[in-house]
Amino acid sequence: MSTLAIDKAGPSRKVKYGSMSRDRVWALRWSYFFLVLFAIFFLTPPVYMLITSLKSSAEISAATNPWWVFHPTLSNYVELLSSNQFLRFFWNSSIISIIVVIVTMMISIPAAFALARMKFWGSATLATGVFLTYLIPDSLLFIPLFKVLGGVQELTGITLLNRWYVLVFIYPTLTVPFCTWIMIGYFASIPKELDEAALIDGASWLQTLTRIFIPVALPGLIAATIFAFTVSWAQFLYPLVFTTSVDQLVLPVGITTTLIKGDVFNWGQIMTGALLGAAPPLVIYAFLMDYYIAGLTAGATKG
Secondary structure: OHHHHHHHHHHHHHHHHHHHHHHHHHHHHHHHHHHHHHHHHHHHHHHHHHHHHOOOHHHHHOOOOOOOOOOOOOHHHHHHHOOHHHHHHHHHHHHHHHHHHHHHHHHHHHHHHHHHHOOOOOHHHHHHHHHHHHOOOHHHHHHHHHHHHHHHHHHHOOOOOOOOOHHHHHOHHHHHHHHHHHHHHHHHHOOHHHHHHHHHOOOOHHHHHHHHHHHHOHHHHHHHHHHHHHHHHHOOHHHHHHOOOHHHOOHHHHHHHHOEEOOEEOHHHHHHHHHHHHHHHHHHHHHHHHHHHHHHOHHHHOO
């Protein structure tokens, strides 16, 4: 009887395992299908930018296949990289992004540590409020900010408008809330025994932060740093509003305002400038992507 039962159960188990295998195969097929669609959708623009950057103006305006380079040239790259104007844009973006990252981390790390570990009345509400400020669109903030900076300039006589350093004061309004929120989630996922043991051993809150939490929370710090740099590097609306002189412009605004003259679009240099401008964030993401993902998903693994 037991042998018959085993024999009867055998085919059903095989069918079940076979159906599971077929389901897995179809799941993999659909996964690859959507992955290919995703790759095509997101890689088409940069590929087209690269193709266009290798063309001369005459070839771009000619009625030829836009997806093929018949006479490749590096003249667009040579002209931009030898242009003092473009290099100035690049320098402005670099120095602003670096300063904003430093300011953002100096504010976000202590704020996130206080909200996540130093529990006090209203800390949870304050943490939520910090994140909600990030959700306010830039298009609603630039007019009040412009009025505030104009008023400060009138009262103090310090020139703030049309200066690249004004962006150092403005960009943290975008980066600090989100970076603080990322760090809150990461600090909250660290076991409480660490800071309790440090406090018992006589360490202050500052020592606990600098000697224990910052080394442990390194992936979260890197994720917040990458986000702050990306926002500072790619921001377009605020530089467009607060800076107008050519020598004060950053890369995104400088490319569009100097390479587009009336109804004449220098597409070769525009695409070249866009590719060169995308290179620093791309390099950073390529080397630090694992840390970035770990930092963004840290809060989900709490408990």
